Amino acid sequence: MITRSEGFVQSRVQSRTQPRAQISTQTIGNSGCWQEQLAGAITSPEQLLAMVQLSPELLSPALKASREFPLRVPRAYIHRMELGNPHDPLLRQVLPVGEECQHIEGYGLDPLAEQSQNPTDGVIHKYHGRLLLIVSGACAVNCRFCFRRHFPYQDNRLDRDSWRNAIEYIRADTTIKEVILSGGDPLANSDRRLANIAAELNAIDHVATLRIHTRLPVVIPDRVTDELINWFARQRLQPVMVIHANHANEIDDRVGQAMFRLKQAGVTLLNQAVLLKGVNDSASALIQLGEVLFKAGVLPYYLHLLDPVHGAAHFDVPDVKATRLIKEVMAHCPGYLVPRLVREIPGRPGKTWVS
Ligand code: SF4
Structure with a gap:
């Protein structure tokens, strides 16, 4: 067996x-x-x-x-x-x-205008009902297409005072039901620091969900430690992990085993990918990614169009090709394996579906 x-x-x-x-x-x-x-x-x-x-x-x-x-x-x-x-x-x-x-017109340093949605250090509040806490400026991998490749992490450190301000900001706004740990990569923090962060959020009654956006379990699957698994299992908050894989070859056996452990600990597992020229801009690559993720217990959630960040223009896939690809994926896969094709438009209170 x-x-x-x-x-x-x-x-x-x-x-x-x-x-x-x-x-x-x-x-x-x-x-x-x-x-x-x-x-x-x-x-x-x-x-x-x-x-x-x-x-x-x-x-x-x-x-x-x-x-x-x-x-x-x-x-x-x-x-x-x-x-x-x-x-x-x-x-x-x-x-x-x-x-x-190369400097390409339309590509800038802050493509999502996040620096104007930064009410207090370490907090990005751009969506209704949820906000992002930048709990780490470090990543395990530097992705060349990253929309935060120029983000001023040094100005957004959550030191003792700014952490207090961030917690007070969340406590004062009862519309915030979900806190998203972001970065950088939040799992670059120690398990102990993550536990301290979660303990403070646990004490705020209107926060129900803790979401973690991370690429670390994909690039270093050993990041899924026993301590991390135990921590998830003890949460009052509903845990959601959104991993980031763009190609099926990223999900090897060890990543699959890490996902399996997280799933057993009750973590909802989703994937967000970016549509990237030369990486996954074919229907077969997207179908294979969805299938491999599903075998690992992860549902394809978002397929992002590239954010226009300086340095990444060579990854751009035109909208017309992107919509054709997603239609091909829809024709071949059950609905739960079709990610939502989205674009993030600065100032909008959520992602914009592209169809
Ligand atoms: S891991 Fe995420 S935040 Fe870090 S460089 Fe890659 S895409 Fe950007």
């Missing part, structure tokens, strides 16, 4: 149509607890290119682009890339490229 998590492993292995040459675990040196893996992330373009066996010709533009937004990628994530493939969909999400340095 096989367990469900082992079943995930087997079905994932069987779903691969072609073997991909990947870096061996031994070569990549992917070991240690999650904090050690976080600290040991690759930050040198030269080292990344050598690890995935790619031409040093890519180095010069990578170095130039990384001066604007540094490279950062954990070894556990590199392990899922295909050796020698400059078009690998995971590599493309993290390798700095020369196009990032």
Whole structure:
């Protein structure tokens, strides 16, 4: 008899149509607890290119682009890339490229105007009934398309005073039913700090749901520790985790097992993806992503159109293609595997559906 998590492993292995040459675990040196893996992330373009066996010709533009937004990628994530493939969909999400340095009209530093919806340090209140707490400026991975790649995290630190102000802001507004921990990556915090944050939110009666937006369990699945699982299981607040995966190859066996544990702890698991040229801009890639997520117990929630942030224009997929792709996904999948195609428009009290 096989367990469900082992079943995930087997079905994932069987779903691969072609073997991909990947870096061996031994070569990549992917070991240690999650904090050690976080600290040991690759930050040198030269080292990344050598690890995935790619031409040093890519180095010069990578170095130039990384001066604007540094490279950062954990070894556990590199392990899922295909050796020698400059078009690998995971590599493309993290390798700095020369196009990032071009200034394109309409692309700016604060594409969602978040800095005007920042009532107190560490708080972004742009949606009705819910708000974001920026509880970390750190990420395990620097995604080249990130809409917050220029966000002034240093001005939004939740130090003791600003944390008090944030809690008072939430306590005073009884319309806030849901608090979203965001960042950066909220799971870059220790389990103890997360428990302290949740304890204060637990004490506010009108807050019912605690949502965590995180990419860490995808890029370093060991982040899902026993302590984190126990913490979720003890929550008064309804726990929701929205992970961020853009391609099926990101969901390997270890990610599947981490999701399985979270699900067993009662966490509602959703995924948000960004539609990215050269990564997932085909119906087959989106269908496979939805299927692999579902096998891991995660429902596809949002498919975001790219936010126009400086440095990411080369990832843009035109609306007309995006709507065609989502129609193809709808034609092939049950409704629960079709993510909502959305765009975020500054000033609107929620995401805008694109159809
Ligand atoms: S993990 Fe999230 S916040 Fe961090 S760089 Fe990637 S998309 Fe941006």
